[in-house]
Amino acid sequence: MLGFPSHQRFYVYTVDTDMRCGYNRLSGIVRNELQCNPLNGDVYIFFNKPRDIIKLLV
Incomplete structure (x- = not known):
């Protein structure tokens, strides 16, 4: 499990x-x-088409 600070923002790329x-x-x-x-220290979340794999850019 990953721990992130409470001030960190998360962005989900829906494409x-x-x-x-x-x-x-x-x-x-x-x-x-x-x-x-x-x-900038935020977390960007990417999904593949079937939504069974994710990548985080931290």
Whole structure:
């Protein structure tokens, strides 16, 4: 189980994401689609199409 500080915000990207994406592509999605800075300490959550795999960008 992961522990996160109470002040940390979580963003869920609701568009199906290719789970082959690495840090660079996911951080590009955060910058371009979510209009956020991926290095600000928030948590970004990505799901694949069947919603059985998730990736967290922390």
